[in-house]
Amino acid sequence: MKIIVAIKQVPERDAPVRIAPSANWIEERELQWAMNEPDAYALEEALLLKEKAGGEVIVLSAGPERVGSTIREALAKGADRAIHILCDDLGARDALGVARLLAAAIKPENPDLVLTGLQSEDVGSGQTGVIVAELLGLPHATMILQVETIEPGLKVKRELEEGWFQSIELPTPAVLTMQSGGNKLRYATLMGIKRAKTKELRTVNAADLGVDGASVAMLERISVPKKQKSTQILPGSAREAATALVEKLKTEARVL
Amino acid sequence: MSVLLVLEESNGKVKRASWEALAAALRFGPPESVTAVVIGAQTEALAAEAAAKNVGKVIRVEHPLLAQYTADGFSTAIEQLLRNQDATKWVVFAHTYQVRDYAPALACRMGQVLIGDVVGIEDGPVFARQLMQGRLTGSYRHTGSEPCFVSVQTGAFRADSDSRPGGTVAPVQLFSPNLDAAQIRTRPGEPFRGSAQTVDLGSAQRIVSVGRGIKDAANLPMVQELATALGAELAASRPICDNGWLPMERQVGSSGQTVAPKLYLAVGISGAIQHLVGMKGSQCIVAINKDPDAPIFEVADYGIVGDLFEVVPALTEALKAAKQ
Numbered sequence: 001m002k003i004i005v006a007i008k009q010v011p012e013r014d015a016p017v018r019i020a021p022s023a024n025w026i027e028e029r030e031l032q033w034a035m036n037e038p039d040a041y042a043l044e045e046a047l048l049l050k051e052k053a054g055g056e057v058i059v060l061s062a063g064p065e066r067v068g069s070t071i072r073e074a075l076a077k078g079a080d081r082a083i084h085i086l087c088d089d090l091g092a093r094d095a096l097g098v099a100r101l102l103a104a105a106i107k108p109e110n111p112d113l114v115l116t117g118l119q120s121e122d123v124g125s126g127q128t129g130v131i132v133a134e135l136l137g138l139p140h141a142t143m144i145l146q147v148e149t150i151e152p153g154l155k156v157k158r159e160l161e162e163g164w165f166q167s168i169e170l171p172t173p174a175v176l177t178m179q180s181g182g183n184k185l186r187y188a189t190l191m192g193i194k195r196a197k198t199k200e201l202r203t204v205n206a207a208d209l210g211v212d213g214a215s216v217a218m219l220e221r222i223s224v225p226k227k228q229k230s231t232q233i234l235p236g237s238a239r240e241a242a243t244a245l246v247e248k249l250k251t252e253a254r255v256l
Numbered sequence: 257m258s259v260l261l262v263l264e265e266s267n268g269k270v271k272r273a274s275w276e277a278l279a280a281a282l283r284f285g286p287p288e289s290v291t292a293v294v295i296g297a298q299t300e301a302l303a304a305e306a307a308a309k310n311v312g313k314v315i316r317v318e319h320p321l322l323a324q325y326t327a328d329g330f331s332t333a334i335e336q337l338l339r340n341q342d343a344t345k346w347v348v349f350a351h352t353y354q355v356r357d358y359a360p361a362l363a364c365r366m367g368q369v370l371i372g373d374v375v376g377i378e379d380g381p382v383f384a385r386q387l388m389q390g391r392l393t394g395s396y397r398h399t400g401s402e403p404c405f406v407s408v409q410t411g412a413f414r415a416d417s418d419s420r421p422g423g424t425v426a427p428v429q430l431f432s433p434n435l436d437a438a439q440i441r442t443r444p445g446e447p448f449r450g451s452a453q454t455v456d457l458g459s460a461q462r463i464v465s466v467g468r469g470i471k472d473a474a475n476l477p478m479v480q481e482l483a484t485a486l487g488a489e490l491a492a493s494r495p496i497c498d499n500g501w502l503p504m505e506r507q508v509g510s511s512g513q514t515v516a517p518k519l520y521l522a523v524g525i526s527g528a529i530q531h532l533v534g535m536k537g538s539q540c541i542v543a544i545n546k547d548p549d550a551p552i553f554e555v556a557d558y559g560i561v562g563d564l565f566e567v568v569p570a571l572t573e574a575l576k577a578a579k580q
Contacts, residue, residue: 233548
């Protein structure tokens with residue numbers, strides 16, 4: 001099976017994010033970057049499918065130069081080759097604009113399966129995979145935890161709300177967006193990291209894909225969220241704060 | 257200025273989140289301009305429920321192939337309805353798992369992008385949605401042609417004062433989309449529960465919930481001790497259950513349980529929206545986190561900014577001392 005995994009590089013989870021002076025994106029300088037976690041689960045599922053049934057795993061990522069490090073990480077974990085869509089204005093494109101780039105790069109590869117995470121940890125629109133499916137004219141399923149190949153096609157376990165699940169059967173080629181937690185993520189081995197350096201990494205300029213980049217949903221401004229409640233922060237050492245909290249919970253909130 | 261509100265069904269009733277979406281839809285125009293849409297194979301009861309609400313009319317989108325939800329069936333049916341209607345300016349949904357599954361495809365077919373998971377609508381209109389796991393807010397404007405697709409986050413709009421005045425009912429119309437079995441490419445199975453539920457977090461009076469900050473499963477007993485000292489159930493955010501450190505049934509959030517205890521104590525939980533929707537109805541929320549900018553502090557009544565490995569044992573001690 002030929003599988004394309006679309007991954008995104010996002011600011012590292014604990015990295016302090018600041019608003020850029022332009023106020024329409026975050027300050028990217030001095031940020032640490034990582035693979036979007038749901039995408040890491042998509043990659044893991046692709047590698048497991050390949051180990052079971054053979055085939056090829058191709059990682060695809062759009063973004064500026066820095067995205068190369070995340071692509072290398074995916075190659076080190078076991079992907080066979082990679083396509084980097086070089087694009088310096090990813091943040092200015094909406095989900096349709098990004099999906100158009102990805103779909104244009106995926107189409108000539110004719111994969112059997114396209115996997116990606118259910119949403120990104122930065123913008124979090126949760127739409128890219130579904131739109132890619134629509135643009136490619138492929139069936140899709142979202143929030144998938146497990147993938148099984150059946151004759152013909154796939155059987156997947158989809159997460160529903162409040163602890164419910166559902167099985168879905170669908171033909172290939174198809175697009176699946178993966179939920180986190182379905183598998184255990186692997187680490188890259190030293191051998192893997194070494195091998196990654198020799199694997200094919202093809203760079204395509206976004207402009208050469210000939211897709212419309214105009215936004216329909218425009219991000220105008222970024223701000224710090226308004227507080228929903230006034231939080232009493234209890235100061236002092238751990239012991240002082242803990243003692244003060246117990247007192248507050250008893251006499252003020254009356255929940256003890 | 258017409259608004260299409262797409263309602264979602266759950267166990268034969270309209271989901272509560274859909275009525276919150278009605279409150280959002282009413283920001284775009286008066287009740288007469290709002291058309292509520294129910295979808296399925298038999299929609300009479302749902303339509304009757306909708307017709308009693310503060311809407312201009314109700315459309316039943318009905319076809320045997322819509323008996324069970326599929327992305328292909330629902331997007332095709334609503335696309336046909338939109339192309340059949342006079343110009344619709346806004347299409348509003350609740351941001352549920354189902355809507356996340358098909359609304360982006362539907363919007364794409366109409367050359368649009370869903371402005372999803374909206375938490376606020378201001379003049380313009382400018383749509384607020386969360387970025388960076390809730391650390392920042394993004395203000396979005398729709399610059400495309402009509403219609404504009406919007407889905408609103410659960411709990412962001414209040415579902416009140418939405419009944420029709422004077423006990424009247426809105427007119428109901430039937431729309432039969434042209435569907436063919438070959439258009440529906442996925443075959444969904446019946447929903448099933450995960451493992452047997454043995455913990456009912458929903459009825460717990462106090463909950464101590466633990467997140468990524470705990471770093472390792474070996475550190476969990478420290479939090480369990482705090483829960484015991486409080487007489488609380490132990491719960492967790494998704495990553496803890498994903499790692500298998502606690503069973504899934506102890507997960508709080510959109511994919512786990514929704515809880516509203518008297519006391520919810522969040523330990524090392526940053527407060528991504530998927531977690532917040534499952535607990536923000538709690539009476540008193542306490543957060544312990546090393547990051548003063550963590551979104552959990554936005555919903556917390558009390559906060560301690562500090563190292564949980566120092567604060568949690570200190571709190572356990574303080575609770576024990578207070579009992580004596």
